[in-house]
Amino acid sequence: MNRILVALLLWLSVVSHSALASVLAIDYGSDWIKASLMSPGTPFDVLLNKDSKRKIQSTVGWKKEDRLFASDAFNIAGRFPTDSFSSLKYLQAAPYDSPAVSYYISISSTELLETSRGTVAFRRSDGSEWSVEELVAMQFAYIRDLAETSLGGEKVTDVILTVPPYYTQHERDAVIDAVEIAGMRTLALIHDGSAVAVNYAMTRTFEKPEYHIIYDAGASSIRASLVSFASVPAEPKSKQLATQITVHGVGYDRQVGGTEMDRRLREMLIREFDKKHHKDIRADRRGMAKLWKEAGRVKAILSANTEAMASVESLAFDIDFRTKVTRADFESVCKDLKQRFASPIYDALDFAGLTMDNITSVILTGGATRTPMLQAAIKAAVGDDKLARNVNTDEAAVLGAALYGAGLSRQFKTKDIRVGDINIHDIQVSYQAEAKAKSDAAKPRTINTVVFPAGSRVGSRKTLTFKRKDNFAIQLNYKNQPLAGYPLDILEAEISGIPEALGNLTERGAIDPVVKATVVLSDSGFVSVQDAVAFGEIKDDSITGKLKGLFGSGSSSDAAPTEQETLARSEAPEDESSSESSATPSPTPTPEKKVSPKDNTIALELKINLSSIPPMSVAQKRASRDRLAAIDREEAAKRRKEEARNSLEGYLYRVRDLLEEDSTTPFMKCSQEQERNSMREKLDETFSWLYDQGDDAQTADYIQKRSAIESIERPVIHRYKEIEEFPKALNSSQMWNWSTRLFLTEAHQNLTASLEDPNAPPSKYTREELDALEKTLREHEAWLHEMVEKQKLVKMNEDPVLESSVLKEKAKKLENHLQRLVKKKPPRVKKPTTSSSASSTSSTSTGEQARETEPAGGHDEL
Ligand SMILES: *[C@@H]1O[C@H](CO)[C@@H](O)[C@H](O)[C@H]1NC(C)=O
Ligand SMILES: *[C@@H]1O[C@H](CO)[C@@H](O)[C@H](O)[C@H]1NC(C)=O
Ligand SMILES: *[C@@H]1O[C@H](CO)[C@@H](O)[C@H](O)[C@H]1NC(C)=O
Ligand SMILES: *[C@@H]1O[C@H](CO)[C@@H](O)[C@H](O)[C@H]1NC(C)=O
Ligand SMILES: *[C@@H]1O[C@H](CO)[C@@H](O)[C@H](O)[C@H]1NC(C)=O
Numbered sequence: 001m002n003r004i005l006v007a008l009l010l011w012l013s014v015v016s017h018s019a020l021a022s023v024l025a026i027d028y029g030s031d032w033i034k035a036s037l038m039s040p041g042t043p044f045d046v047l048l049n050k051d052s053k054r055k056i057q058s059t060v061g062w063k064k065e066d067r068l069f070a071s072d073a074f075n076i077a078g079r080f081p082t083d084s085f086s087s088l089k090y091l092q093a094a095p096y097d098s099p100a101v102s103y104y105i106s107i108s109s110t111e112l113l114e115t116s117r118g119t120v121a122f123r124r125s126d127g128s129e130w131s132v133e134e135l136v137a138m139q140f141a142y143i144r145d146l147a148e149t150s151l152g153g154e155k156v157t158d159v160i161l162t163v164p165p166y167y168t169q170h171e172r173d174a175v176i177d178a179v180e181i182a183g184m185r186t187l188a189l190i191h192d193g194s195a196v197a198v199n200y201a202m203t204r205t206f207e208k209p210e211y212h213i214i215y216d217a218g219a220s221s222i223r224a225s226l227v228s229f230a231s232v233p234a235e236p237k238s239k240q241l242a243t244q245i246t247v248h249g250v251g252y253d254r255q256v257g258g259t260e261m262d263r264r265l266r267e268m269l270i271r272e273f274d275k276k277h278h279k280d281i282r283a284d285r286r287g288m289a290k291l292w293k294e295a296g297r298v299k300a301i302l303s304a305n306t307e308a309m310a311s312v313e314s315l316a317f318d319i320d321f322r323t324k325v326t327r328a329d330f331e332s333v334c335k336d337l338k339q340r341f342a343s344p345i346y347d348a349l350d351f352a353g354l355t356m357d358n359i360t361s362v363i364l365t366g367g368a369t370r371t372p373m374l375q376a377a378i379k380a381a382v383g384d385d386k387l388a389r390n391v392n393t394d395e396a397a398v399l400g401a402a403l404y405g406a407g408l409s410r411q412f413k414t415k416d417i418r419v420g421d422i423n424i425h426d427i428q429v430s431y432q433a434e435a436k437a438k439s440d441a442a443k444p445r446t447i448n449t450v451v452f453p454a455g456s457r458v459g460s461r462k463t464l465t466f467k468r469k470d471n472f473a474i475q476l477n478y479k480n481q482p483l484a485g486y487p488l489d490i491l492e493a494e495i496s497g498i499p500e501a502l503g504n505l506t507e508r509g510a511i512d513p514v515v516k517a518t519v520v521l522s523d524s525g526f527v528s529v530q531d532a533v534a535f536g537e538i539k540d541d542s543i544t545g546k547l548k549g550l551f552g553s554g555s556s557s558d559a560a561p562t563e564q565e566t567l568a569r570s571e572a573p574e575d576e577s578s579s580e581s582s583a584t585p586s587p588t589p590t591p592e593k594k595v596s597p598k599d600n601t602i603a604l605e606l607k608i609n610l611s612s613i614p615p616m617s618v619a620q621k622r623a624s625r626d627r628l629a630a631i632d633r634e635e636a637a638k639r640r641k642e643e644a645r646n647s648l649e650g651y652l653y654r655v656r657d658l659l660e661e662d663s664t665t666p667f668m669k670c671s672q673e674q675e676r677n678s679m680r681e682k683l684d685e686t687f688s689w690l691y692d693q694g695d696d697a698q699t700a701d702y703i704q705k706r707s708a709i710e711s712i713e714r715p716v717i718h719r720y721k722e723i724e725e726f727p728k729a730l731n732s733s734q735m736w737n738w739s740t741r742l743f744l745t746e747a748h749q750n751l752t753a754s755l756e757d758p759n760a761p762p763s764k765y766t767r768e769e770l771d772a773l774e775k776t777l778r779e780h781e782a783w784l785h786e787m788v789e790k791q792k793l794v795k796m797n798e799d800p801v802l803e804s805s806v807l808k809e810k811a812k813k814l815e816n817h818l819q820r821l822v823k824k825k826p827p828r829v830k831k832p833t834t835s836s837s838a839s840s841t842s843s844t845s846t847g848e849q850a851r852e853t854e855p856a857g858g859h860d861e862l
């Protein structure tokens with residue numbers, strides 16, 4: 001069984017801060033995006049929108065030139081119906097001509113077109129075209145930016161996403177393509193039901209195994225996942241327990257959900273409008289978009305009330321539309337849905353081979369479970385006592401996914417929760433039978449064998465053995481159409497180099513060598529052909545060879561193929577701890593031939609040919625990424641321009657106020673008439689420039705206009721700054737003057753004493769040293785005196801003759817000279833007495849001690 005370690009955060013533990021990366025979890029719904037960030041040192045919670053909302057509307061759009069996200073983008077649909085893109089989840093890898101796309105067209109007012117890959121793109125009102133992947137990528141990037149902002153700018157690249165368990169390989173590819181266009185990396189995909197189960201298990205222990213159904217009713221679908229929870233030893237024979245979550249069955253309905261209810265409610269409104277006004281609103285994109293929004297609003301009101309008033313001003317044809325909608329009427333148009341609400345639960349039970357008796361509870365989650373008629377249907381189906389509302393309706397999946405992602409990255413201190421998930425579509429391998437004889441060119445037979453039946457564990461692999469002589473290709477495809485109009489084919493793998501490899505093995509004594517191909521079902525639910533080899537047992541006369549023959553290790557003799565090309569055997573999953581956790585949308589071919597140590601397998605060449613809806617190519621993704629980056633750059637430039645303009649405008653008003661103030665303000669006191677005049681002149685000029693040409697100007701123009709006025713203002717500001725600074729600098733300067741004088745007086749006394757009294761301690765300083773300092777001091781005093789006198793004559797609105805910076809610089813020179821002497825080592829004492837030796841020790845002071853003798857206050861200031 002596949003094991004994925006998932007973690008409950010008792011607390012986030014930081015191993016080494018620099019090595020850690022954050023994990024972003026995204027639950028991308030049809031109506032709402034929920035996101036959560038797992039980051040060292042950050043509280044674990046859902047990510048908040050710019051306006052502190054916990055869920056973010058899944059919409060991107062443009063209001064003319066400006067790109068908008070979330071509710072801003074949703075709310076403009078009524079004005080710009082072809083520029084607001086919602087419910088994109090319906091369209092991930094949807095074939096352009098499929099019923100899913102027709103359905104989308106019935107709920108959306110956008111303009112669709114087909115991409116070169118056969119999927120959907122949109123045409124905006126400005127004519128530009130955007131693929132679904134690009135629009136989803138923009139939303140992923142928007143979420144990423146929110147996350148990075150919340151981390152103070154730290155980069156976020158690893159993302160884990162929830163997907164519905166029914167998502168096909170193509171749909172999963174579309175999710176990952178969007179992540180890559182957004183410049184991020186997919187850590188894993190997790191089924192949303194399993195993510196909710198992880199969230200459920202976080203705070204619970206399971207003494208004996210329990211079965212629960214996670215019932216998730218979203219906007220675009222309803223799904224039920226039957227999961228078991230059990231405590232298992234973390235390691236074999238270990239006392240430590242882990243929680244094992246196992247998925248046993250899934251049921252779903254891709255045609256029922258909140259959106260379908262919205263659609264039916266809007267149909268009611270359309271009929272009412274038609275009845276009252278006899279006009280066809282369907283042709284009016286704006287009107288339809290407004291009614292869509294109103295239907296959602298009315299549905300929400302009807303969840304809590306038995307009636308609601310629908311009201312749209314100027315809906316279409318200049319008509320203000322108002323009508324009453326009752327819950328009873330709404331429920332009657334949804335009557336046929338009622339039995340569909342509960343059927344995923346029964347499907348999940350059938351899938352798992354269990355009955356409702358085995359189920360402890362049905363855990364409700366998803367926005368559509370707020371609708372009373374859905375609640376009633378589920379209650380009727382499962383009974384009141386089994387209905388559980390013990391997880392967060394909106395956030396359980398994303399929080400579970402974040403924990404799962406944290407477990408994968410193994411950087412967080414975690415509770416041990418393991419998920420054993422399943423694939424729910426039958427996946428088969430198909431290939432052409434080899435012609436029995438050269439002449440037998442009649443009709444090629446196709447052989448189909450299911451390799452991963454529905455219910456197969458993800459994170460497993462199977463080795464297929466073929467008795468083939470020539471190169472051939474195998475296809476992986478769905479046995480049944482996953483959704484009407486969706487393709488069956490997943491990929492094709494051409495295996496070549498077979499005749500040469502078989503010839504080599506035969507030459508070396510192998511009997512009946514075969515071709516083996518390994519197919520993989522990754523943890524994220526992708527299938528691929530991982531490698532292909534030629535294999536033959538070579539007669540080995542050594543002891544180990546004989547032993548191996550005895551125990552039949554690696555033997556394929558039991559395969560006993562009934563026909564030449566039969567798929568002889570599919571082995572049980574080999575490698576249960578294989579780390580297929582990273583999403584691998586397209587397998588990498590292994591072209592180089594290598595021979596195994598046993599010399600009995602030879603790698604074959606694999607060429608993967610992708611399906612009718614291939615994932616985007618590297619070049620396509622790069623092109624999309626460049627388009628998104630261009631928008632980002634444009635928006636950044638626009639923001640900078642906006643900022644420069646605002647800054648200029650703000651500055652102009654401030655300067656105007658300065659000029660209008662009375663004469664007591666520092667600005668007025670420190671400025672000259674002529675300066676003010678020239679500022680006023682420039683100010684008027686700039687105001688009228690801003691008024692006339694401000695809208696077409698460049699960022700640099702705004703900046704240049706501002707600095708033109710600033711250059712006149714700057715000397716004025718400098719003057720009043722100096723008026724503040726100067727006394728402080730002067731004080732400090734005088735302090736040094738004063739300390740130096742004090743020092744000199746004392747040092748002279750010591751020198752005189754040592755010369756006159758032989759018992760006195762020797763002087764630390766020579767006369768020359770003291771004279772030099774005396775000279776520096778006198779020069780400093782003289783300079784200071786002269787400059788201060790000059791400065792006294794300077795008026796407030798004139799530039800100072802003595803700058804505080806110069807004052808500090810000069811004081812520093814004096815200080816340095818003084819410090820040099822203070823730090824000087826005392827001369828050696830010839831005959832140390834106890835007292836003199838003590839004093840000599842204390843004066844052999846380190847720099848730090850010497851500095852304690854510095855004049856107080858002086859050092860800090862300079
Ligand atoms: C499910 O319930 C049936 C009948 O109550 C019981 O026989 C069976 O063992 C249960 N299965 C599991 C897996 O608990
Ligand atoms: C078979 O493979 C071995 C190992 O790579 C190589 O040395 C040898 O030349 C090959 N023989 C033939 C006939 O291709
Ligand atoms: C690859 O797939 C395409 C589309 O299915 C098909 O037209 C083409 O022939 C295939 N190429 C090979 C080499 O099989
Ligand atoms: C003067 O001598 C005394 C006593 O020896 C000493 O503590 C002091 O640091 C000396 N002062 C100077 C400036 O050298
Ligand atoms: C420097 O200090 C001396 C002694 O304290 C004082 O007489 C003199 O006026 C000071 N000079 C200046 C410029 O402050």
Ligand SMILES: *[C@@H]1O[C@H](CO)[C@@H](O)[C@H](O)[C@H]1NC(C)=O
Pocket residue numbers: 727728731732856857
């Ligand atoms: C000068 O500095 C001293 C010491 O830092 C302080 O006590 C005194 O108040 C200051 N005088 C002026 C005018 O700033």
